[in-house]
Amino acid sequence: MQRDSTLEYAKKLDEQDALKIYRDEFYLQPNVIYMDGNSLGLLSKRAEQSLLSLLDSWKKYGIDGWTQGEHPWFYFSETLSEMCAPLVGASKEEVIITGSTTSNLHQLIASFYLPRGTRTKILADELNFPSDLYAINSQLSLHGFNPTEHMKLVKSRDGDTLNEEDIVEAMTEDVALIVLPSVLYRSGQILQMKELTKEAHKRNILIGFDLCHSVGSIPHQLDDWDVDFAFWCNYKHLNGGPGAVGGLYVNRKHFGQKPGLAGWFGSDKEKQFDLSIQMTPATDASAYQIGTPNILSAAPLYGSLEMFTEAGIDAIRDKSLKLTDYMTLLIEEELSAYQFKIASPKEHSRRGGHNYLVHEEAARICKALKEYQVIPDFRSPNGIRLAPVALYNSFEDVWRTVQILKKIMKEESYKKFENKREVIA
The missing domain is CATH 3.40.640.10 (Type I PLP-dependent aspartate aminotransferase-like (Major domain))
Structure with a gap:
């Protein structure tokens, strides 16, 4: 994938996305970026x-x-x-x-x-x-x-x-x-x-x-x-x-x-x-x-x-890989100064549908992401799962998620939260 970390490039990828028609099938909340579809997928109009x-x-x-x-x-x-x-x-x-x-x-x-x-x-x-x-x-x-x-x-x-x-x-x-x-x-x-x-x-x-x-x-x-x-x-x-x-x-x-x-x-x-x-x-x-x-x-x-x-599972898998590849690229480009470890395999044959970041402040970072209306998934003891789902997430969602994560780390806004999971993590 091209190493371009601009918003314009994310929008270009969305324009080329053959599965973008399914995004409108789901109930996406205004100004919320949902990155927890590997824990609970969103409601679609057809499922309703x-x-x-x-x-x-x-x-x-x-x-x-x-x-x-x-x-x-x-x-x-x-x-x-x-x-x-x-x-x-x-x-x-x-x-x-x-x-x-x-x-x-x-x-x-x-x-x-x-x-x-x-x-x-x-x-x-x-x-x-x-x-x-x-x-x-x-x-x-x-x-x-x-x-x-x-x-x-x-x-x-x-x-x-x-x-x-x-x-x-x-x-x-x-x-x-x-x-x-x-x-x-x-x-x-x-x-x-x-x-x-x-x-x-x-x-x-x-x-x-x-x-x-x-x-x-x-x-x-x-x-x-x-x-x-x-x-x-x-x-x-x-x-x-x-x-x-x-x-x-x-x-x-x-x-x-x-x-x-x-x-x-x-x-x-x-x-x-x-x-x-x-x-x-x-x-x-x-x-x-x-x-x-x-x-x-x-x-x-x-x-x-x-x-x-x-849609077909092959097309879904193809977009899923592009989304997680793009997220990996942005994390490497934008978050290199903040001690994140990408623990997901990079090889396509070994990586599923989500990215996994390890950070010692993972629990409080997840709370800060939610404050910015990005919905992640914390996994004890120090993991952040981010799942851009092919049927309803966009490349712009991925771009904005990483930019918000960068802002949280740069401003250290996560420090106001306790580094401890909620009852349901």
Whole structure:
């Protein structure tokens, strides 16, 4: 990218942006620059409309909404799954929109963690989001294993990233299952999922990935990579709303295996209302559902996924890289005097959809940014995540964010705040 740090250049990039038409689809607040889309994506007009449409079907049909209306609720999870499947590189039968990130991980571990003999450990990493580690810990305890001994954590060499060689080295004969993030939530590093899956399978180990920070931001090819399972949330880059229903993927080679945690919505739909004492599971990823779909929490996702279908994940990824490249360039040009460390990988193949800055005053800098109506994301102990999202952020947003950050540092206005996170960081 051209090393031009002028506002005019940012505006020129915006004029050339093929995705700029989607910016008006979102509810952007006046004079606010939203850089936290990797934590909670913004509401779009289409997501609002799809929520209102599903709400209206409840008003109009009552219980008959399960089988009537534009989007019958009984099949709504499968409708969303078909829309989402291309984003993860899977067939519609391998994806189901259901549950939450952690409940889906519990389901998948319960299904695929089958300790035998000396193969009893679950391999994870110390940089993963803690919720995943809590679930692994819990599942090990339920199997009667000491989590301290049986959860094997790959260490980071620098505190920000993971080395794939270290992960492969940890794939020893005592490992029964591997659970890793696709993109590290702090630094934004992309793990090489294809290569890690290949190495795991060489050793007869099943492997799954947490896609929370990659789905809707980078392309995936889970089928081609032969990944065993994956799970994700839909409220970050996919803009499904706070607490949006999550998603999971199960490779079709595992179809027919009974889910670890059974629930009646995992039934074959033709037999579900037979209400038999003996469950007949669905023959695809739908079998991994447990409870009744949360229709109103899934509804906004329909409108959001319409835009992803139109724009295409490749075009979204292309703009995302240009935005984060541009932000990196400006940080290097404008903030070199202020002790920021860019901890995100620079290589496109290793960087997800956000930039990660490390600074000892990170918590109070984030508070100062909010005072200037720039919405960042603080990550303990000293990280600032800035996520320029392809569908609604502009290059001018990036330019103004860095200029405001420079002003805060130059004037030391951050010093009036306590260098301590809020209750929700």
